[in-house]
Amino acid sequence: MEAAPKRELRINAVELLRQPGAVRSVEVTVPGGDLDVDHEALAGVIGVALELEALNDGIVVRGGIEAPWERPCRRCLKNLKGLARADIDEIYQVDILDEDAFPIVDGQLDLAPMARQVALLELDDERLCRDDCAGLCPQCGDDRNVGKCDCDTEVTDHRWAALDGLVLDD
Ligand SMILES: [Zn+2]
Ligand SMILES: [Zn+2]
Incomplete structure (x- = not known):
């Protein structure tokens, strides 16, 4: 029907x-x-x-x-x-x-x-609030657009940045 x-x-x-x-x-x-x-x-x-x-x-x-x-x-x-x-x-x-x-x-x-x-x-379509949105801290969950937390997430950051670059390329 x-x-x-x-x-x-x-x-x-x-x-x-x-x-x-x-x-x-x-x-x-x-x-x-x-x-x-x-x-x-x-x-x-x-x-x-x-x-x-x-x-x-x-x-x-x-x-x-x-x-x-x-x-x-x-x-x-x-x-x-x-x-x-x-x-x-x-x-x-x-x-x-x-x-x-x-x-x-x-x-x-x-x-x-x-x-x-x-x-x-x-x-x-997935959306970003802005192209360079800093996202949430994977450790404490703070919004990194608002302020920087004290977590040590340097290594994680780079890995995510590379992945995001790949996604944005298409
Ligand atoms: Zn955002
Ligand atoms: Zn944090």
Whole structure:
């Protein structure tokens, strides 16, 4: 059984496909549940703003997704909030010619699975309160952004710094 409220993101593609060049806009805000996005970092409704343009062999979908998030800093655990934005540039096809294309099934183009993928990717992003966040002391737990504790953690520090460097490189 399919949950009901995703209808706003399910578009009748038949008419669009009859008129190559035709454009249609879709702008909705939906709760995470409508996209099957059950993510602890999601802190509000997800905004989807897309333009659908009909081609001869499919429909191009361009625009963006916005998702408000709230999660702790990866190093110091301070609570952070923000709005994640991601661009979308995808294609939907009846006959999948492009291997990255999303399917048009029974004349319907369903934006929800695509929006879900993008939103989850954004929400999975780990965050830092600032690039050089000093984090918590592994021994006493003090926030090193606030002050320096007396713990001797030099060796540990270097090891973590190297690991953080690797993570940040990607
Ligand atoms: Zn931090
Ligand atoms: Zn300490």
